[in-house]
Amino acid sequence: MQVKEIxxxxxxxxxxxLQEEWDNSGLxxxxxxxxxxxxxxxxxxxxxxxxxxxxxxxxxxxSHHPLIFAPVMKINSEDFITARIxxxxxxxxxxxxxxxxxxxxxxxxxxxxxxxxxxxxxxEVNINQDNEKIGMGSIGKFLNDNKEAVDIMLHEAVxxxxxxxxxNVVKVYGDLDSIISRVAVCTGAGKSMIDECIKxxxxxxxxxxxxxxxxxxxxxxxxxxxxxxxxxTEIIFVDLVRAFFEMNFPDITIIPSIQKExxxxx
Numbered sequence: 001m002q003v004k005e006i007x008x009x010x011x012x013x014x015x016x017x018l019q020e021e022w023d024n025s026g027l028x029x030x031x032x033x034x035x036x037x038x039x040x041x042x043x044x045x046x047x048x049x050x051x052x053x054x055x056x057x058x059x060x061x062x063s064h065h066p067l068i069f070a071p072v073m074k075i076n077s078e079d080f081i082t083a084r085i086x087x088x089x090x091x092x093x094x095x096x097x098x099x100x101x102x103x104x105x106x107x108x109x110x111x112x113x114x115x116x117x118x119x120x121x122x123x124e125v126n127i128n129q130d131n132e133k134i135g136m137g138s139i140g141k142f143l144n145d146n147k148e149a150v151d152i153m154l155h156e157a158v159x160x161x162x163x164x165x166x167x168n169v170v171k172v173y174g175d176l177d178s179i180i181s182r183v184a185v186c187t188g189a190g191k192s193m194i195d196e197c198i199k200x201x202x203x204x205x206x207x208x209x210x211x212x213x214x215x216x217x218x219x220x221x222x223x224x225x226x227x228x229x230x231x232x233t234e235i236i237f238v239d240l241v242r243a244f245f246e247m248n249f250p251d252i253t254i255i256p257s258i259q260k261e262x263x264x265x266x
Contacts, residue, residue, distance in 0.1 A: 001252060003060065003094050004032035006039075010062075010098060013244060019101040024066040029085060030094025036060045041241045042257030043234055045095065049257045050084050054091050056255055061088070064107075064237040066097035100136070102237065103187065108138045110236050111185050114164035115206070116143050123184055123193045123200075137186035137193055139200055151181045154204065154224050161206055167232050169265055173215040174224030180204045187233040194218050208233045231261045 007027055019025045036059040042049050045067040053061055067084060075082040088095055104122075112119050122135030141149035142157070152160075155176040162170055183204045184190075184197040190207030191214045197205045198221050205223055208230040215225045242254045 001036050001249065002032065003027065003030055003034045003036055003096075006036055006060065007032065007096060009248065010096065014098055014102040014105040016098075016101050018104045019099060023100045024069055025097045025099045025101050028066060028068050028095050028097055029088050030060070030096075034059065034092070034094050036094070036252065038253045038255065039245065040255050040257055041238050042259050043231065043237055044259060045084060046259055047080075047084065049259055050087050050093075052255075052258050053093050054087065058093055058255065060094045060096065062096050062098065062241055064097070064099060064102060064234055066099055067095065068097075098237075098241075102240075103136055106240050107187050107234065107237060108136070108185070110240050111164075111187050111233065112138050112140065114236065115160055115183075115185060116164070117141065117183060117185065118143050118147075118149055121200075123186060123190075123196050137184060137190060139182065139184045139197070139202060142180065142183060151179050154178045154180055156180075157183065157204055157206070158226060161226050161228050165228055165232050165236070167228055170229075170232070171210070171227040172225070173210070173227070174204075174219050178203065178224060180224070187236070188230050194223060198223050206233070229261070229263075231263075 016026050038058045040053045040058045040061045042063045044065045045061060045063050075085055077083045077086060117140045119138045119140040121139050123137035123139055125135040142152050144150045154174055157180050158172055180203045182202045184202040186193045186207040189209035191210055206226045208228055210225055210227040218225055238256050245252055245254045
């Protein structure tokens with residue numbers, strides 16, 4: 001299977017045209033005509049992931065966060081980003097990033113699924129070419145075991161969040177006994193979504209990368225916050241992409257990356 005075929009199929013589940021203007025998703029390194037048999041799927045392209053791909057003789061890396069964001073003026077081994085680019089090119093490893101195009105499609109759906117949320121709408125709504133409402137994050141209701149919409153308490157939402165994302169700890173802002181009727185979820189960094197969540201009468205925002213003052217102000221305005229971390233809320237990307245290939249292209253070997261959370265609670 002060639003890179004262009006993989007690219008076309010990924011484009012069907014998360015159209016690259018949906019990426020934000022500031023984003024850099026797509027084929028960032030490589031040749032559309034290259035043959036692919038082994039793929040590393042990762043959240044980020046770190047030095048460890050590059051070495052893993054080389055050792056595994058991978059033909060392609062698919063990541064969520066783009067390795068290349070800012071304009072590159074020089075490609076040499078003195079810069080840690082361009083040093084990775086050189087290694088990938090020298091080892092003929094192609095590289096595709098799926099960032100905000102995946103945020104606006106599959107990642108939100110998986111987050112809703114693992115948290116047991118019935119989606120009502122996106123937090124930040126856009127209209128696609130088929131006149132469908134899509135966008136970043138989701139707003140909805142928690143569901144019980146019978147798939148009925150229910151109100152729950154914040155401490156119960158914490159349990160769901162930890163279980164759904166497979167986390168040992170999260171940071172919570174708000175009264176643990178407060179009632180959560182409407183919940184918003186934004187994987188990654190969702191601080192910029194606070195105003196819209198309040199406008200839409202959400203009681204809780206589950207996200208990552210929350211700052212102290214943003215959370216303090218949100219709670220003062222009636223919005224509880226669960227900060228499950230940037231890595232914690234987006235590592236589901238790896239299983240999402242792996243499942244897609246295993247279901248549709250079982251002959252391709254999918255290798256989850258060895259990347260781990262860079263931060264650690266002591």
